[in-house]
Amino acid sequence: MLITKNQIEEVLKYRFNEVPVTSLYLNVDPAKNTNEEYIKNVKTLLRENREKLAKEDFSREGYYSVLEDFDRIALSVEAIKGHNFNSLALFSSSKNNFLQSYELDEPLNDRLVVDYFPYIKPLFTILRRKKRYIALLFKKNKLRAFEVYGDKIKEEIDLFINSYFSSRSNAYIFINEKKYQNRLETEYNKFLREASNEVLDLFMKKGADYIVLGGDKNIARDFVKHMHSYLQEKYAGCIDITFDAKDNEVQKEVRKINEQIISEKDKELTQRIKGELSKDGDVCKGIDAVLKALSMAAVSILAVEDGFMAPGFIDKENGLLYADPDQELREKASLVPVKDVINEAIDDAIHQGAEVRIIKNRELMNSLDHIAAALRFKMSA
Numbered sequence: 001m002l003i004t005k006n007q008i009e010e011v012l013k014y015r016f017n018e019v020p021v022t023s024l025y026l027n028v029d030p031a032k033n034t035n036e037e038y039i040k041n042v043k044t045l046l047r048e049n050r051e052k053l054a055k056e057d058f059s060r061e062g063y064y065s066v067l068e069d070f071d072r073i074a075l076s077v078e079a080i081k082g083h084n085f086n087s088l089a090l091f092s093s094s095k096n097n098f099l100q101s102y103e104l105d106e107p108l109n110d111r112l113v114v115d116y117f118p119y120i121k122p123l124f125t126i127l128r129r130k131k132r133y134i135a136l137l138f139k140k141n142k143l144r145a146f147e148v149y150g151d152k153i154k155e156e157i158d159l160f161i162n163s164y165f166s167s168r169s170n171a172y173i174f175i176n177e178k179k180y181q182n183r184l185e186t187e188y189n190k191f192l193r194e195a196s197n198e199v200l201d202l203f204m205k206k207g208a209d210y211i212v213l214g215g216d217k218n219i220a221r222d223f224v225k226h227m228h229s230y231l232q233e234k235y236a237g238c239i240d241i242t243f244d245a246k247d248n249e250v251q252k253e254v255r256k257i258n259e260q261i262i263s264e265k266d267k268e269l270t271q272r273i274k275g276e277l278s279k280d281g282d283v284c285k286g287i288d289a290v291l292k293a294l295s296m297a298a299v300s301i302l303a304v305e306d307g308f309m310a311p312g313f314i315d316k317e318n319g320l321l322y323a324d325p326d327q328e329l330r331e332k333a334s335l336v337p338v339k340d341v342i343n344e345a346i347d348d349a350i351h352q353g354a355e356v357r358i359i360k361n362r363e364l365m366n367s368l369d370h371i372a373a374a375l376r377f378k379m380s381a
Helices: 005-012 037-053 060-078 121-127 175-206 217-225 228-235 249-279 285-293 340-351
Strands: 023-025 088-094 098-104 111-116 132-139 142-151 150-157 210-213 235-238 284-285 298-304 312-315 335-338 356-361 371-375
Touching: 005 098, 005 340, 023 037, 037 060, 037 111, 037 210, 060 088, 060 098, 060 111, 111 235, 121 340, 121 356, 132 150, 132 249, 142 175, 142 249, 175 217, 175 228, 210 217, 210 249, 217 235, 228 235, 228 284, 235 249, 235 356, 249 284, 249 298, 249 356, 249 371, 284 285, 285 298, 285 340, 285 371, 298 340, 312 340, 335 340, 340 356
Parallel strands: 132 210, 210 235, 298 356
Antiparallel strands: 023 088, 023 111, 088 098, 132 142, 142 150, 284 371, 298 371, 312 335
């Protein structure tokens, strides 16, 4: 299953009423883990977190709710049989009668987090890297079209199986070579135009993000010239692959293109932030500055280094986040500690309509203190 933004928001919009929620990520890839192995892994996670639970500052009600979460998690994992997914994401808050799980194609590291809010960073990382592609492979008289989304690939076998242009040698046996070549060129251009229209329909029907071309490089180059202007805006480049390539080969090449696009966008964003910082522009860096920007709904794009975590606090009265509040704030009854205030910042940014970027290349976040933002407006000092 491929996680969607709506599914993440289903978890985020739920109100847990100051009762802890348990978030589990478990690698159950059948190619790497047997049933016994991942059951053993989840039992280890549960045992380790039971030992830590008594030290947490949860209410009696919250404490017993988490213990029940652990039992529900163990039963849910033991019930997995003959599956074809690679990871399980599960969120439980027993006191709230809340249980939500997602079967994911993406392999994830094992992790269990107990906090007042669901731990959603891994889901958002997956979401950001999942883009839908239409991959076209050309040959002299054929066109293969694929829909590629994450680890899923589907060939649209009904698209241009038969030739749209051919030599038709018998029909032109008595006309001169020049007219014959002109007719071939006319039919070739007709094929490219009609192919462009069909591909546009397919692209829109699938709600794709990008289009890539492969197979015969000359035909692919000519097709680009005939592509609808909308498709040209979504054109992500050529893949070095033959017309007869297998599905896994197409996936591999599309994945390379996708990683390159993400890397280029991340580089462009971080360079922009660094440049604006030097000019005192509409950007900020560091936990305190970013949390202040979120409190003012000023964040347009939030950039977070992959894996970066930091403890902090949330004020239940107004939803404001703090990394290190002053003594006066710490004494407020409504101030609740959270294990990862970055996770809450991502949640807050999503609710404010900001774009969230999880930056895998840590070098790009050098000098940005692990977290930064492009702003909708400049904040006063």
